[in-house]
Amino acid sequence: MIVATIGKNIDFTEPIPELKDWNSGRGIDIESWIGCQGDHKHLIAYARILWPNFTEHDGCIFLGDCVDEENYRAFLAQTKGNKTAVEKVLNHRHIVDIFSRSHREMPSTEVVVYVGRLMKEIWRAKLDRDFPDRKIKVTFPEGVFEDILEYEITFFQER
Numbered sequence: 001m002i003v004a005t006i007g008k009n010i011d012f013t014e015p016i017p018e019l020k021d022w023n024s025g026r027g028i029d030i031e032s033w034i035g036c037q038g039d040h041k042h043l044i045a046y047a048r049i050l051w052p053n054f055t056e057h058d059g060c061i062f063l064g065d066c067v068d069e070e071n072y073r074a075f076l077a078q079t080k081g082n083k084t085a086v087e088k089v090l091n092h093r094h095i096v097d098i099f100s101r102s103h104r105e106m107p108s109t110e111v112v113v114y115v116g117r118l119m120k121e122i123w124r125a126k127l128d129r130d131f132p133d134r135k136i137k138v139t140f141p142e143g144v145f146e147d148i149l150e151y152e153i154t155f156f157q158e159r
Contacts, residue, residue: 015111049098050122054130059083061131061157063091084156092154095119109144112151116140119153127155 012030013019018037022028028036057067060083072086079085095116099107107115120140127136135158141151 015108015114046098050119051126052123054127056131060087061091061127061134061136061155062087063093063155084159087156088154091156092152094149095151095153096148106148109148109151112148116151116153123153123155 013027016030016033019030019033020027022033022036052063053065055062055064055067057072060067060072067090072090075086075089076083095112096107098115117140120138124136124138127134127138136155137158138153138155140153145151
């Protein structure tokens, strides 16, 4: 199972069954498989998701290159000025939304949890690098959910 740990040697033949089909059934490693099947456009797009830009606005930190001021003000009013709550909402992303569902099967819970944990580590590293003087918390749920959409990542400043 791939969700055990991030960064250790993991058997990826369960989430990527095609790895086993190469070399007359002897299989292929991920790096070689990407060398044969990889798409530079997808790599660039996924890299942007994993290592995103952040924008500082009104003392808040948001995912992306800009902030929709009208949306920000609406959430700020709705939360009675609670900037932490606004950051939590505007920075949240559902992990399953980064996968195409138009021509492929839905990812398994194990895949979604693995990607969520990976994103949590990467976003934390990027936020720590970009904002070393801020106390920023990155969250990803570790529970078991019936709906795969419940697996979401977000970040906010601890004020």
